[in-house]
Amino acid sequence: MDKEMVIKADKLTKRFGDFTAVDAVSFDVAKGEIFGFLGANGAGKTTAMRMLCGLSKPTSGEASVAGFDVFRYPEKIKKNIGYMSQKFSLYEDLTIKENIEFYGGIYGLTNKQIKDKGTELIDMLDLQAEANKLVRGLPLGWKQKLAFSVAIIHEPKIVFLDEPTGGVDPANRKQFWELIYETADKGITIFVTTHYLDEAEYCDRVSIMVDGKISALDTPSGLKKTYNAKDMNEVFFQLARNATRSGD
Amino acid sequence: MKQFINFIKKEFYHVLRDPKSLLMLFGVPIAQIVLFGFALTNEIKNSNIVIVDNAMDNASQKLIYEIRASKYFNVGQIFMNPDQMDAAFKTGKVKLALVIPKDFDNDLQHLHTAQVQIIADASDPNTATTLTNYMTSIISDYQNQLWQDGGLPYSILTQQRILYNPELAGAPNFVPGVVAMVLLLICVLMTSVSIVREKEMGTLEVLLVSPFNPFLVIFSKMVPYIVVSLINLTIILILSVYLLDLPFKGNLLLLYGESSIFIVCGLSLGLLISTLTDTQQTAMNTSFLLTMLPTMLLSGYLFPIENMPLFLRILSNIIPAKWFYIIIKSVMLKGLGIKYIWRETLILSGMTVFFLTVSLRNFKIRLQ
Structure with a gap:
């Protein structure tokens, strides 16, 4: 592949005592790609993602994110990534504007940048009327979109989304994915974990983790072909059937 | 920053x-x-007390005057005999009594020492302790005054010997x-x-x-x-x-x-x-x-x-x-x-x- 690889993982492993949460996983993610990270609960996807975000040190293996080694430069990685957790990453008792100012400030944006980006973001999401209202009062779907927009306010190279659409209705999920596409078009790489299998279809490539290992990695259509399945659901069940770890 | x-x-x-x-x-x-x-608050103000003054002399009058001047006590009646005091305690309105013996002044003048008795209603032990402490401190003030006036070491012994405890003040x-x-x-x-x-x-x-x-x-x-x-x-x-x-x-x-x-x-x-x-x-x-x-x-x-x-x-x-x-x-x-x-x-x-x-x-x- 001649594309620029922004995430490289080689035999990345994380052990907690005797338990190997992530077992020698290897993969590359290209710039601007939407990379789906699937797996049942407890398969190790969150642990793998935490290692790539610099939240957790790998036990062994190698990985680089945005060109920086996860062992040596976790701080540099942090400057180049955005992150949105499965719960909201916004403060409910702060207004939309205050949330933007806070996160912008945390990522070291100047006041002018925060102001410009903030206005742009509020306009894009059509939230002008709500800008000075507390986030608490927003509908769930809006909160999610806002949280995502705030997570990329500093224009990171990669954004990590940890089950971003949990608890959101299908219509809002679809809108959310439209936002993800727009972002990917700007060249921001999307690394998304999900357990909604229909969402896997939206990704450029999907990796499926079972028991800490990556048991399949391909485009959704490639996976369906290999496993002779009509949708991602079937692919997933064929792979997960042999899982020994139960969900948590 | x-x-x-x-x-x-x-x-x-x-x-x-x-x-x-x-x-x-x-x-x-x-x-x-x-x-x-x-x-x-465990500071107790304006408690009703009675005094049994068996002496009725100069020194006892002065002491009673000191007690009346304090914000802690409300001196009710001055009795002549202990039976009246017992009756007063039984009504429950009186929390403390001070008994001044006969020849109080005389003892002070000649023996330089005299005794008084403090009797407290201990059905509420904390109040009793506190009031006793107040009374003791008034008496020792009075004793210091006498000392200064007369230049001679007078002492009035109170029977209730509980050390003054500032933590209770x-x-x-x-x-x-x-x-x-x-x-x-x-x-x-x-x-x-x-x-x-x-x-x-x-x-x-x-x-x-x-x-x-x-x-x-x-x-x-x-x-x-x-x-x-x-x-x-x-x-x-x-x-x-x-x-x-x-x-x-x-x-x-x-x-x-x-x-x-x-x-x-x-x-x-x-x-x-x-x-x-x-x-x-x-x-x-x-x-x-x-x-x-x-x-x-x-x-x-x-x-x-x-x-x-x-x-x-x-x-x-x-x-x-x-x-x-x-x-x-x-x-x-x-x-x-x-x-x-x-x-x-x-x-x-x-x-x-x-x-x-x-x-x-x-x-x-x-x-x-």
Whole structure:
């Protein structure tokens, strides 16, 4: 592949005592790609993602994110990534504007940048009327979109989304994915974990983790072909059937 | 630096926008001061007493005059015989009686010593003790006066020989205890809950993924509570001086310095609890069980440590609030300098360093 690889993982492993949460996983993610990270609960996807975000040190293996080694430069990685957790990453008792100012400030944006980006973001999401209202009062779907927009306010190279659409209705999920596409078009790489299998279809490539290992990695259509399945659901069940770890 | 200010601003929004926190932070200290200052006072004023004056002489008249002048007692009747006194006690309205023997003046003049008897209604033992103490102190005042007037050592022996205990004197003694409790409430409870809240909301993870240093995250979360603690300390001091008429005797700077050590100690405990718990509810309960409760019971604030069984006396030594309580009492009420409390200060500082190290280490491990 001649594309620029922004995430490289080689035999990345994380052990907690005797338990190997992530077992020698290897993969590359290209710039601007939407990379789906699937797996049942407890398969190790969150642990793998935490290692790539610099939240957790790998036990062994190698990985680089945005060109920086996860062992040596976790701080540099942090400057180049955005992150949105499965719960909201916004403060409910702060207004939309205050949330933007806070996160912008945390990522070291100047006041002018925060102001410009903030206005742009509020306009894009059509939230002008709500800008000075507390986030608490927003509908769930809006909160999610806002949280995502705030997570990329500093224009990171990669954004990590940890089950971003949990608890959101299908219509809002679809809108959310439209936002993800727009972002990917700007060249921001999307690394998304999900357990909604229909969402896997939206990704450029999907990796499926079972028991800490990556048991399949391909485009959704490639996976369906290999496993002779009509949708991602079937692919997933064929792979997960042999899982020994139960969900948590 | 700008990030840091930004963060602190956000923390203040959290505090100021949550009516429950505000009530906790500012309502509780004021309520405690007012409650302890007025409602729960153990200073007893205007108690009805009777005097059995068997002497009816110059000295006894003067003594009765002194007692009448005091704000603590309401002298009812002056009786001639003890039966009348018994009857008065039985009505329950009289809390204390003073019996002056025959030849009171004569004994004083010639023997330079005389005896009086104080009889107290001990159905309420605390009131009885306090009133007896008041009476004893009035009598010893009178005795000192005689001494000065006559130049000769007179002594009036009271039969009730309970040493004057300044701890019983009045409400202001609660103030140091309230200070300790309030600082703990803010530093341990509020801090641990506010960190765990971010954990619960998922925002802590986002902060840790950001380039902002994790230790600065924690530190900025502490700053508002340090500020609020110091404001509260000031409120308590102002209230106790202007509302409770508590004379502030010590060095203000020393008091704030010692309080700062205690504040850091509390914050470290708060951080430690926040790394060990995952929900606000558990954080709150843990804070209460591990810090507030032992502080109330074992710091000497509500119950004197001297009266406790050996095991609890030993246990009380590991409660930081015990040492802080001793320090702040010495500074505020006795006006003592660092020379007298360096030992306690050293112990408190040691504990602070210990808890700070343990909690930061624990926090670091959690990050991995």
